[in-house]
Every structure is written in C-alpha cells, then in structure tokens.
Amino acid sequence: MARIVPSLSLFSLGLAAAFAVAAEETPAYRTVNEVIAASAPADWRSPDPEHTLYLELPAGRVVIELAPWLAPKHDANIRALVREGYFDGLAILRSQDNYVVQWGDPDADDAAKARPFKTAKARLAGEFTVPWRDDMAFTRIPDDDGYAAVVGVSNGFWVGRDPKSREIWMAHCYGTVGVARGNETDSGNGAQLYVVTGHAPRHLDRNITLVGRVLSGIERLSTMPRGAPPMGFYETAEQRTPIKAMRVAADVPEAERSALEVLRTDTATFADIVEAKRNRRDPWTKLPSGHIELCNVPLPVRAVPTTADQP
C-alpha cells in the first residue's frame, strides 16, 4: 500500500488522474487533474513570445512569462537589457533557503567593473502597484486574504486589488519574478532579478516591482546550493552558476522555442480547478478545506500537445 502525500504537479499534465475512481461510482466531483484532463484546446493560450524570457543555464532553460500590464516600464526595460546581451555571462548571485534565487552582475557594486547599460534605463520609478483599468483581466478568488482587499488572477498571474484605491499588483507567490532594489523606490531597473523559491513572502507585496512568473524549469533554480547566511549570497565566483544567456523568446528561432501553453484563467475550466482545490473530494481527503489561499491557486502549464497526443 503506497503511502503518499498526494498533489498536483503543474508541470506534468496530460497524465492519468492521481486518484482512480471506479466507473460505477459516477462521482459528483472531479479532482484538479480530472478537470484539466477534460479541458478543451480553447482553454489554453500560448504565451506571447515578445513577453517571454528564456534564462539559459548550464543545466537548461528557465521560461519566464512577463505581465506587461502589471509593470509596463519594467517589462520594457528588462527586454531592453536582455536584447543588449546584458545578462549573458553574468551569474546567479544568491540562493536563500525558503526565500529567493537572485541573479545579475557580481560586480554591480564596483563602478570600475560593473557592466554598463547600453539602451536600458538605470533608474525606473517602482511599479509596486499600477492603476486598475476596466480592460484588465481579473478572476476573483472567493476567499478572504490578509494582505489584500481582494485577490484573484489576472490572465495567468496571482494578483491583489484594492477597489478603494483602484490599484492592482502582482502577489509574491512561488515562482513569481521580481526586480531587486535598494532602499530608494526608483533604484530597481531589472538588472537584478529574483524568483520566489519558498513560502510566499506576501509582506513584500506593494513594496517592490514584480514582473512575471516562471512557467517551466524552476527546479533548476530551486535546487541550487544555498549561499552564505543570512541572505544566501554566494561568496566566490566558483559558487555562482553562470548565465549562458537571457533571450526574448521572439528573438529565438521558432524551432528552438519552448512549446508551452498556459491555462486561460477566464474560463469555466479554471473556475472548476479552483473549486476542486478549495474542496478536494477524493478517496484520500477526509476534510476538504473549503478555502484556498491565493498562492495555492494552481496556474497550470503544459507542453503543447502534439498530433500524437490527440485522441
């Protein structure tokens, strides 16, 4: 008898449902995996290659989708940096357990050695929140949240909203990508980026600019050896994983792109997934939680099905 802690892997769909249900039971509920298995092709979208980044590491690729409507100036500046080749040959600077992995120029603090910018801006006003616009996508999550008046998902990104101030902002969840900054709110520019690799540090929300999230390859970051306490910065060049290159997906020949699809979050399928996770009903679960915390909301990603996968 297998003893397990069941779960859903976001990066491994198209698999058999985790829990087999005998056909004669005709269950009134579906698991998250069953909802995904029954999704329609139209429930999925391809990320825009102009706003998708590839972080190329020796171990392979990390794919990042940007959310330009949530941080338009940083989206543009980061793509400018990437297209300058700014990141190529730089390094992973930091891995702090249960927190973040961060990358950029190891010599950023040494004016004589720091890599210069070409077209990108060195200072950008923080986009910690942006004004809500009625043309923005927003799918509300029904449960209360302590860090935001309202929480939900905007076209595939976890977000908070404040209806009074009419602001919206991306939330710090596992896999979100942010722009490190100094104490000044305009000291971030995208030349140092971080990915959340631990429990969601939601207290950082609205204090720093978030630009996107990892769609695949996060395990290449999350398993990196941790750096020196307390903040996990590596102390020697040998400890740092080199960055082979960062590229905008649109600049990569189509045959070399990662063929991924993201579940649309304005669909009935997504609503069913949220409800299936809010109230898990399967042979293992004894007490459905009746609640879902924002960062536990699944945002499924799959490899593009090939003809061979079609029934």
Add this chain to the structure above:
Amino acid sequence: MARIVPSLSLFSLGLAAAFAVAAEETPAYRTVNEVIAASAPADWRSPDPEHTLYLELPAGRVVIELAPWLAPKHDANIRALVREGYFDGLAILRSQDNYVVQWGDPDADDAAKARPFKTAKARLAGEFTVPWRDDMAFTRIPDDDGYAAVVGVSNGFWVGRDPKSREIWMAHCYGTVGVARGNETDSGNGAQLYVVTGHAPRHLDRNITLVGRVLSGIERLSTMPRGAPPMGFYETAEQRTPIKAMRVAADVPEAERSALEVLRTDTATFADIVEAKRNRRDPWTKLPSGHIELCNVPLPVRAVPTTADQP
C-alpha cells in the same frame, strides 16, 4: 548600491542586524533581527533530546524536533522505529518541487522485500487533530486565517485551533514533518515521513498527522534533485539519497549532538518578533503589511552561544 530582497534567515542568528540604523535616529521600532539580538538567555530553550531526531545523510545532519503533545502515539512509534534502526540504510524516496521531500523503505510495497517492524506498530489511528487541553501552550497570532478558526504557536510549532470543537493541530508550513499515509486514516505509522519544502499546503491540515519540524539542515532536503513528475518519486536506486541513520538525540553521545536553541514562543521577545514582521519598519520597507500569515511567523533557532560569544 546593493539591490536586495531583504529577509531574515532563521538559521543564521547572532549576526549583525540586516539594516544598520544610525544611533542618533533612536528608532521607535526594531527589526526582527534587532529583537533577536536583544533577547535574553532565558528567552531560549534547548529541545528535549528524547523528542529530537537526527536524520543523518551523506551531506550531513537534519535535526527534527517532535511535538509529542500534538501527536503522542506517532511520536512514540517514530522513536520506536528509529531505535529499531528501521530507517538506517533506507533512502529518500521523493522530492517534488514546491511540495515535499519524503523518505522510507523503497521496497515498502513489496511484502517479500519490505523491511519488517520489530516493536513499532504497523497501523496507528491518525492524529490529525488532538483534543485541546488547558495545560497546552498557545500563543495566538492576531490575524485571521482561512484554514483555521484560530491560529498561533504552541511551544515552537505552528498550530490551528477550533475553540468550538476544542481541537488543536499542527499546520503544514515550510519545514514541518508529517507521516505519509494511504487512503485509510489509520494507514500511517511513521515509517514514511515527509518534510514540507515549498509553499505551505495548508489544505492538508487535519487530513494527515504532523509530528514535528526541522530545526536545522533543511537545505540538505530542499536542494535535492526533483524526482519524476507528477509526484517527484525517484525511479531508480541511483537517484535516491541513502539514509545513513536516524537517531534519537538522547541516544547520541552529548559531544556529538547538535547544540541548538529554539526561541521560546511564550515570551515578550517572540511577541515583539511577530509584531516586527507584521509591521516591518526599516529603510527598505515602504508599506508595512499590517498582517502576518501563520506560516510566515518566524520560529528562530540558533546555535548555542559559546563562552566566546558572550560580551
């Protein structure tokens, strides 16, 4: 100018405060690190060696503190298994990104090869919750939580409580240790254990028995290569990290024990830490969150200060 995402490392105390404050400012607030730096020796306790486990891996030791008042039968059974040598030579079975690492007998499902129990019980009624007793320690966290009526900390462990049903239970946070089970609620026995190494899967609360949490060495688990999707089980013996031994700290010669102290959570120092994190006031933070989610509550651990550390 260093661009950072500031943080507190729980495993690296006794260090300079993350943010230097000029003496003339005489701040009305303190950071978490400053509160810890000002703590008294009486604010710290030594974990009970009879309820502390060492998971000895090739890369080093993982120290686990058990919470016997929250799962007494499992605490006893796991210590019986450890003292039988049950885990010695077994292996890490599973590492699933943003979820758990799990260990036990790779042949558990093969009756002919499975390692037998000697004195430990093969089936134990689940201790998903236990009855609240007025002699239990409980420090309430002031903020609302979607998964429990009341949340807080019981002598160093994150817990939920239901005043109506008078139940208390450990919550799934980063580093908590649980007892894998099959579909039957009495199918767990402690022979397969897991540690949360990702965002808190709180929907598992009250569905499975939690027994303790990792005090140090969690990075030895959290950086392990991920196993095969969807659940992260390793598929070959070569992929599995061997377990050299598991030991009860009390059975280890004192000179070989890990000298750790845990902050007492019934102290003013702990209350100050929670408040310092609920409302961060430092030169970096622009908008204190005014809220703390249970699994973001710090439970500081430190190496026992030696004479050389005394002022």
